[in-house]
Amino acid sequence: MSASVTSRALALLGAFDADHRSLTLSDMGRRAGLPLATAHRLAGELAAWGALDRQPGGEYVVGRRLWDLGMLAPVQAGLRQAASPFLHDLYGTTLATVHLAVRDGTKVLYLDRLSGHVSVPVVSRVGSRLPMHATGVGKVLLAYAPDDVRAEVLGKLTRVTAYTITQPARLLEQLRRVRGEGFATTGEEMSLGACSVAVPVRGADGDVAAALGIVVPDLRRERARLVSALQVAAHGITRTLSSMPSTQWK
Amino acid sequence: MSASVTSRALALLGAFDADHRSLTLSDMGRRAGLPLATAHRLAGELAAWGALDRQPGGEYVVGRRLWDLGMLAPVQAGLRQAASPFLHDLYGTTLATVHLAVRDGTKVLYLDRLSGHVSVPVVSRVGSRLPMHATGVGKVLLAYAPDDVRAEVLGKLTRVTAYTITQPARLLEQLRRVRGEGFATTGEEMSLGACSVAVPVRGADGDVAAALGIVVPDLRRERARLVSALQVAAHGITRTLSSMPSTQWK
């Protein structure tokens, strides 16, 4: 059950994730399942190329060169580009943290995020994956996801805060409402002090291609205005997507 | 002069850049200096892990997993985060494409970019490096760069458009003006139909830490207003940076 050098080097890179952005050599080795001496040699090569950076303290972080490379990846590039101006507009009218997300398996993948001055506690980052059942954009994407995906997610609703919905029946009921009303909300289900509203973004073919959401400290007051701002933006994105070949964003 | 497997795999990744975002196997091999069979095997492993994606046509592109990883790289994370809300504000007041950039060697590295609805032809991308002498942010950063860097850049001023400044003396004169007036401008020097204004962003210690710029179709009319909006934003960023430990953004 030996592994190729390449896969070992990649395993070393794979040791980094949103919760482990800086690692000691030994941690990297442990997480990648590699002997220390091997990790040492490989990390050295990766760092020499710029895939890893070594910080003053000796810990490794993902290097600038991988950042460069990553920016070249066509991850929903068309969608992100089409959405970008509408996200700015949305930020302008709501002054709330704005999110653009798609479904990636059973998680929400954040494609873009604009964060404002007022920092409501927001855990998302561009490129991070969060559970679908505890976020606004997640609920939207879940509401329109294929049945098997929905079933899988409903199977294990992990608790994040005291307000996280962990009963499948209650979540199902909410998802029905989302489909009916066209928007989803959360109240401190992912992070205390943060509420959110989200709407679906449809592609030119009518399918839900993404979700658009905002995070605010309180939802009671302005819900109607926020929902309508979101819907205006979502329609704008759909319109832009309609004017480009579907291969660009599908 | 053989090379380690790791360095070969990395060379293969290194074949991708802003001008080569999708490559055939043979192109990758050629650019990386590897025999086809070797490129084939390595590309297969990289693709299996998700570092590369294979597109319908058979061409390779940078994969989603490298995008994920890249997002974890702490590339001026503190600066980007501090600047983010001010960039949005700036977009709100100018409705122009907004850029945040730093100097990387003798190039401008774009850290963030907000693009508006009106698409002035803009060549920059987040993560891309452009020549300093033909961009607004570049001129700002060059004006405050160490002498040896400035000398090197002045040594080869490559022409991009008919308006690109290629005479060292003229550029030097402009840089002097930039230091005096506190802002730089360009007029179609990088891309026809695009003018720009840029100002320095100073760190808490007073050193120029970055440059902030906007791109507009025409500069004659609103220059004063744009410069002042840029300066307001730049000061705001400086203020935010001052309130965090310098290790976070330096």
Added chain:
DNA sequence: ACTGAGCTTCCACTGAACGGAAGGCCATCA
């Protein structure tokens, strides 16, 4: 049917990768 460009597979040889072990460094604790 022929040509050429690119992709995939095969396999015998070999030198690059391996990793245990030993040693260095620097905290922390008694």
Added chain:
DNA sequence: TGATGGCCTTCCGTTCAGTGGAAGCTCAGT
């Protein structure tokens, strides 16, 4: 002060994974 433990670095003899030329494949153009 010396002992302990965690982490990093280097060394080196063994061996097995990586190599790449060559043959064959697919597909498009002519």
